[in-house]
Amino acid sequence: MNPRPDPAPTTPRTIYDKIVDAHTVRRIDERHLLLYVDRHILNEYTSPQAFSGLREHNRRVHRPASTLAIVDHVNPTAAQRVRAIADPQAAAQVDYVERNCQDFGIELIGLLDSRQGIEHVVCPEQGLVSPGMVIACGDSHTTTYGAFGALGFGIGTSDVEHVLATQTVVYERLRNMRVRFDGTLPPGVTAKDLVMTVIRAIGVAGATGFAVEFAGSATDRLDVAGRMTLCNMIVEAGARGAVMAPDARVCDYLKDRPKAPRGALWSQATAAWANLRSDAGAVFERDLAFDVAAVAPLVTWGTSPDQAVGITDSVPDPAAEPDPARRASIVRALAYMGLEPGTPMRSVAIDRAFIGSCTNGRLEDLRAAAGIVAGRKVAPHVRAMVVPGSSQVRREAEQEGLDRIFVAAGFEWRQSGCSMCLAMNGDVLGAGERCASSTNRNFEGRQGRAGRTHLMSPAMVAAAAVAGHLVDVRDLAREVP
Amino acid sequence: MRPYTTCTGTGVPLLQANLDTDVIMPKQFLKGIDRQGLARGLFYDLRYDASGVEQADFVLNQPEYRNASFLVVGPNFGCGSSREHAVWGLLQYGIRALIGTGFASIFRDNCFNNGLLPIALPADLHARIATLCARPPRNLLTVDLVSQTVTLSDHSRLPFRIDDMYRENLLHGRDAIAATLRYSAEIAAFEDRHWNRSPWLKPGT
Numbered sequence A: 001m002n003p004r005p006d007p008a009p010t011t012p013r014t015i016y017d018k019i020v021d022a023h024t025v026r027r028i029d030e031r032h033l034l035l036y037v038d039r040h041i042l043n044e045y046t047s048p049q050a051f052s053g054l055r056e057h058n059r060r061v062h063r064p065a066s067t068l069a070i071v072d073h074v075n076p077t078a079a080q081r082v083r084a085i086a087d088p089q090a091a092a093q094v095d096y097v098e099r100n101c102q103d104f105g106i107e108l109i110g111l112l113d114s115r116q117g118i119e120h121v122v123c124p125e126q127g128l129v130s131p132g133m134v135i136a137c138g139d140s141h142t143t144t145y146g147a148f149g150a151l152g153f154g155i156g157t158s159d160v161e162h163v164l165a166t167q168t169v170v171y172e173r174l175r176n177m178r179v180r181f182d183g184t185l186p187p188g189v190t191a192k193d194l195v196m197t198v199i200r201a202i203g204v205a206g207a208t209g210f211a212v213e214f215a216g217s218a219t220d221r222l223d224v225a226g227r228m229t230l231c232n233m234i235v236e237a238g239a240r241g242a243v244m245a246p247d248a249r250v251c252d253y254l255k256d257r258p259k260a261p262r263g264a265l266w267s268q269a270t271a272a273w274a275n276l277r278s279d280a281g282a283v284f285e286r287d288l289a290f291d292v293a294a295v296a297p298l299v300t301w302g303t304s305p306d307q308a309v310g311i312t313d314s315v316p317d318p319a320a321e322p323d324p325a326r327r328a329s330i331v332r333a334l335a336y337m338g339l340e341p342g343t344p345m346r347s348v349a350i351d352r353a354f355i356g357s358c359t360n361g362r363l364e365d366l367r368a369a370a371g372i373v374a375g376r377k378v379a380p381h382v383r384a385m386v387v388p389g390s391s392q393v394r395r396e397a398e399q400e401g402l403d404r405i406f407v408a409a410g411f412e413w414r415q416s417g418c419s420m421c422l423a424m425n426g427d428v429l430g431a432g433e434r435c436a437s438s439t440n441r442n443f444e445g446r447q448g449r450a451g452r453t454h455l456m457s458p459a460m461v462a463a464a465a466v467a468g469h470l471v472d473v474r475d476l477a478r479e480v481p
Numbered sequence B: 001m002r003p004y005t006t007c008t009g010t011g012v013p014l015l016q017a018n019l020d021t022d023v024i025m026p027k028q029f030l031k032g033i034d035r036q037g038l039a040r041g042l043f044y045d046l047r048y049d050a051s052g053v054e055q056a057d058f059v060l061n062q063p064e065y066r067n068a069s070f071l072v073v074g075p076n077f078g079c080g081s082s083r084e085h086a087v088w089g090l091l092q093y094g095i096r097a098l099i100g101t102g103f104a105s106i107f108r109d110n111c112f113n114n115g116l117l118p119i120a121l122p123a124d125l126h127a128r129i130a131t132l133c134a135r136p137p138r139n140l141l142t143v144d145l146v147s148q149t150v151t152l153s154d155h156s157r158l159p160f161r162i163d164d165m166y167r168e169n170l171l172h173g174r175d176a177i178a179a180t181l182r183y184s185a186e187i188a189a190f191e192d193r194h195w196n197r198s199p200w201l202k203p204g205t
């Protein structure tokens, strides 16, 4: 694709373009610019080789104060939290990130820290994210911060090293896409269903090369947690950035959080944030609109996040797919998932239920799930887990009594972390096990070799755990237990 | 990074769409603190069965496709997780270039940062290479970064384009961090302006 030129200063610009312009240190060539990174988030599994690279070259960290490290991917989530980790490799990663943070003067939220949790849950919670910021992290779901009008994006370990050493990244300007949601969200339909609707509509490469701005009346009515779900998961359509115009809800969310600006700075900041809007007439090369009234709770049937249908639909028939490559994908996915064409999704029995992840591990998600679970029991053949997105989410949920609701129903109430979202830590699906999951990736083997993942909203996972099979949460919500 | 100029070897068709980095390098291989030992992890669940025995039907395990230098891949190869381990594993296995129609963007950056060429071709040229690679021993290819061409076993030469900056970096095995550190003074001056304009962005305020 041709490079995208910088927009002329006089032309109307999008939020995305304004943020990129405000962070351009210099142009490198007609395609690349040097982009300044306001905050850099590290985790234990994509940072070790970056630090080793710095050590080998005797390089320092350019702005340790702009950097925060969090242990979240490899730590166990057993109910009792201890510093020792039985898996020697995981323990070595946790040790090495501790040592690196100490040697390079970087703040670490370690395993026993009261703020520990999944990086994309913790950073907003700590008020580290501000509208207009550029945030980089060695993790693809860094797009989450778009919910605040910040440009977050994932980078590989080489670029983690580059940001550590220079506080910049070599960057190519993306194209602008807008996704509007209008209308009234039906009961039982959540932000997760909205973003899955977009991914299904445009495909898993549909937003490659784009930054996506979410807009529209239904988007504006979403709470900040729902907005994070949208911006988080749009990376599954290939988007390397997401943004939304920050509004009063965002300010209310951030006010008085530990790392948010205070006093005079707060007033100055909020005044600037109010202007962080796409100009009238700004051009979006792709502009999509959805009426949310038509959205149903979605579930995936395949091994790619765009392979999804409404819960009242059935497993698709590959024979009906005219394109041979897509037909082959469907056949392969159904074989892996152990599903027959035409099977109603609601009849698919599950073995496991998982509520958690940076997509849906926030307090609002746990409340929605607990609302379904209250007064009901997990089906006897199902092992169900709740892994709060952070220690703070866990504490707040306990203050509300959500833990007791989950435990009474038969869920495991665990410590925070990524857990079975990517299954690096010992929380793993067995071969052939089928899981209703509030996570973001249903790839082959993602939650465990030969494990079968169905993505859906946390309330839908809760409903499936109770029913023992995939089920329409709206049916359960109608009955009083 | 070692310089890249030209490489001759065999190409393997692996055309499944949306091959994600979880499949390229499964989670159990992400736990190192160095880059070692990743050749074994490459496509682990496709190459080996649950007991660690090679699966004969997987293309890389077939005799005529062993010791491959190039993979001819399907659309959106490398989607999903940002794990650079996927690229390290491909290189350690011996793969020097990927020939596809389009790559996921974090993965593409990771390729360039490590000297693995992600070559994106128009569908018709891609299909020609895929067809030849499905007929060993006609799957011998030469990828030349200087002339930006792929030479096939029928002697035809197909052009590709690699972004100029990355091409220069790869040809000379350049250290991207050293290149940026030349602008240190500009970065510091930028920080002054940036924090003056938006003081709440300054860390620790």
Ligand code: SF4
Pocket (backbone or CB within 6 Å): A073, A118, A119, A120, A139, A141, A357, A358, A359, A417, A418, A421, A422, A440
């Ligand atoms: S919860 Fe899952 S998607 Fe999110 S950062 Fe952790 S592993 Fe990645």
